[in-house]
Amino acid sequence: MTIVAPRTPNLALKLPADEAALLVQGEDGQGLVRAISAVLADHDANIVALDQYSDDPTGGHFFQRTIFTLDEPAAVFPALEAELAVALDPLGLAWRLVDRGIPKRVAILASTSDHCLLDLLWRQRRGEIPMTVPMVISNHGDVAEDVRSFGIPFFHVPSAGPDKSAAEERILELVQGNVDLVVLARYMQIISADFLHRVGVPVINIHHSFLPAFIGAGPYRKAKERGVKLIGATAHYVTEELDEGPIIEQDVARVTHADTAADMQRKGAYVEREVLSRAVLAHCEDRVMRNGRETVVF
Template sequence: MSANSSSTSTKAVGECASLILQGRDRPGIVAAVADVLAKHNGNIVSLDQYSDDPEGGHFFQRTIVQLEGLKARLPELEADLTTALSEGFDITFTLRDLSQPKRVAIFASKSDHCLLDLLWRHSHGELPVSIAMVISNHPDLAREVQRFGIPYFFVPSQGPDKSEAEAEHLRLLKDNVDFVVLARYMQILSPSFIEKVGVPIINIHHSFLPAFIGAGPYAKAKERGVKLIGATAHYVTEDLDEGPIIEQDVARVNHSDSAADMQRRGANVERNVLSRAVYWHAEDRVLRNGNHTVVFP
């Protein structure tokens, strides 16, 4: 991807807010929301919706609304939406000013391809985020990151006890970020850290999960004689590599490709999959429902 979406780009339409709805499907939800937006003279720039079962299933909606004087008017709009959606609807919603980009921290180790791709896209205006910091368990990438003007924190993390490192991570992240991206960060996060960090964490995995997990995935793929290699971006949960999937992609390979060839081509897939996942999350295009996601790209 280019990180641009096929839908209307929210960064091109001025004072806009994202309105995300989730809950039990029933008639009248869209009309109720549209009535409130019309009352506030809001212009619906884009609208995506999905129901997994129109007979009482789960309903999802993403609306981008343009409203003059947005910042001052958001509290009243939110109050009116709360009132309208409390009248017989089992719906929750979030309303966010899109002029305030989400703040992200990127975790990395020694592999730089995903990290530098995100930094390059951000520096060229392709990712609507504010990168607060890069955190690594190695010092190797400090100079590369600092060229982008991004703070770099080296936090050693070795051995089975990661508590000291994770305490420092939590100190750095506290109240500073809205989500975390693991750009080939080769450390396992503890359940305690995942709970305490309190924000979504996105990971890039070097395969179609759960195939070829662990170290040396491309050597394993070569040994197995695969014809496709891929990558998966997913949310991190306490169950290792089992979190809700955001995006996946593949590249075709054949018998003549070496493990190094596969790794090189796989790195490109990883970059594209991760950048799409970060972009979609940043623009509130990913709606979680248990261990599944609804993505409005």
């Protein structure tokens, strides 16, 4: 069954119409910042923020995120991209130019737990995350009414039994070409390698553990049995290796011997939604740069 709700515009979201971001990474070397800045200056760009990191100044990996203003970025981008290619490609640098006036389109997948889903929808409605949510997809109908209250289309895609291929095919039909990011907001299904190859956009997951500890089912019961004093959550990009993708954000909460497993679950839910929202925010602001199994988050 498919349920579609009318969309309501996010009047709180105000993005800079004249700002762009340039993300560059590659082998470190002399003169990289100068080369990048020179291209931007040639196009009358005004740099308003610059973050740069090198994991080893002598032959390491270089990362830079530059925020700058332009008059009519859409009109300038073609010429700017052409000059960036001439200047940076011979240096072996990978780069990406982003119009910061365009919010990311984010599809959210959820199951029965609603805390991460509703937190993201609430922050999006308040304009706290530069994104739109064209759809929420769930393998259960439990969250349909809550999603409708935000004026966001809800799609019920059941995923019963060991063969998930039909459900994944339907999800791909919905998201391909329509979103820039997929977020698993406690979507309690394992995503196949085929889905990841075909979806065409990054996928972010929230894991109810401070990875790599207590992986698998019943993490709070395992934590209680182990007598832990900290519980946590981890947001990471999804890869073919289960729960092994590059980590974007983590946090913890203190617990004591007096906390029950239910107390830990309640505290853990708070951490989960905070960690996932911060990870999605960082991605939507183009502050995350992947480096193999690691990330640089500016």
